[in-house]
């Protein structure tokens with residue numbers, strides 16, 4: 410059967426998350442390129458709810474700021490005093506008014522929960538005509554969780570919190586995930602009757618189950634196939650575990666779609682990264698943000714690309730890239746740093762120890778070694794000699810350099826911006842170019858070489874250099890006999 414659209418999904422995220430020991434609110438901690446709460450909201454959105462509601466409280470400004478930027482479709486409800494999960498949901502219903510239809514309640518700290526599992530819960534809820542259906546899981550260690558108490562026939566009776574449970578109840582391995590599908594109208598009525606007479610003095614949302622059952626409504630459970638999905642993040646150990654599980658899922662999806670991941674253990678890929686078939690990811694690689702890798706491209710080893718586009722058949726090794734665009738068939742690295750605004754054309758090259766920023770490098774152009782290219786446009790088929798610097802900063806402002814097509818910039822050239830090198834021009838190695846170079850010209854801007862003959866023997870007499878110079882002079886005077894001559898005074 411098709412799953413009916415929930416009337417609302419309510420995500421509880423008002424808690425403090427003290428065990429994270431962090432200045433950052435728990436639900437804003439990030440895994441796989443998204444805050445914990447955003448993973449939950451993504452799964453919730455896939456269900457097409459009419460309303461998406463997040464309950465916030467602790468570190469309210471921070472969470473509000475984040476959600477209004479990243480999830481503007483979510484309605485935020487502030488729970489001033491954290492008086493329990495039941496109180497949180499009651500606060501929502503008081504703020505937004507009655508909700509008819511199915512209300513799904515879940516948490517902001519369960520990033521592994523998949524939309525498919527939530528759909529399974531909604532399906533069970535609709536098929537069985539329940540007033541409430543709770544998502545449960547059988548876990549190896551249920552300590553800390555609420556336990557699902559069933560009768561001999563297996564019908565759900567109630568949920569008992571660990572702190573309120575008898576020793577027999579504590580032995581139950583079926584835990585409450587904290588995720589439920591409710592009938593909205595019945596939920597609102599039951600919540601008014603939830604008290605706080607329990608070990609924690611809180612309004613428990615879990616009490617709604619027993620209340621509805623006692624009123625003669627149908628109460629059911631849906632057991633999650635994989636308990637890992639419903640385990641929340643409470644500390645940084647669980648955070649790293651969730652990150653590992655999510656990453657493995659992401660890698661599996663890419664591999665099944667035709668991407669080679671050489672070493673899944675050291676490869677970390679954010680949720681929004683896309684890759685085409687026959688892309689290869691080598692060990693120690695992180696692909697972050699909205700990075701896209703084209704067909705047959707190779708990335709890594711040891712590369713971190715953020716919001717970067719890698720064209721098909723490009724090769725990117727030992728590189729850090731941020732906001733860069735690498736053309737098809739281009740090669741980058743090893744040991745390159747591509748900063749935002751780098752656009753490398755088809756079959757271009759950015760080689761070893763090269764840093765680029767805000768630079769367009771045309772088709773087939775090469776910056777092979779030890780160079781900084783900042784604020785520049787380089788045409789097609791040009792070559793930038795080793796150890797050149799695009800001197801873009803005069804200490805106050807940044808300026809642009811324009812290099813034409815088929816230019817040959819000699820090694821160790823300083824291009825002092827603003828400056829333009831015309832098409833087909835050359836610059837002599839070691840030049841400091843401060844004026845424009847016309848197309849086809851050779852620009853030489855360096856001191857002329859002067860050799861002071863005999864300087865070393867005169868001024869560094871007795872040194873190993875002087876001895877070597879003397880031997881060379883003797884060999885020159887008496888070539889071919891192979892006998893080492895002594896003396897041979899310099900001119």
Ligand code: UD1
Nearest residue numbers: 421422423424491492493494497516554555585586587613
């Ligand atoms: C709750 C359940 C428990 C279940 C467990 C699963 C209750 C009474 N118990 O226990 O049966 O096994 O979750 O993880 O519901 N929150 C608010 N406002 C509040 C209190 C909590 O928004 O006033 C939010 C928290 O941010 C958190 C979630 O609700 O995301 C759960 O709260 P928490 O206090 O951790 O409940 P547990 O004691 O873990």
Ligand code: CA
Nearest residue numbers: 518641642643
């Ligand atoms: Ca919890």
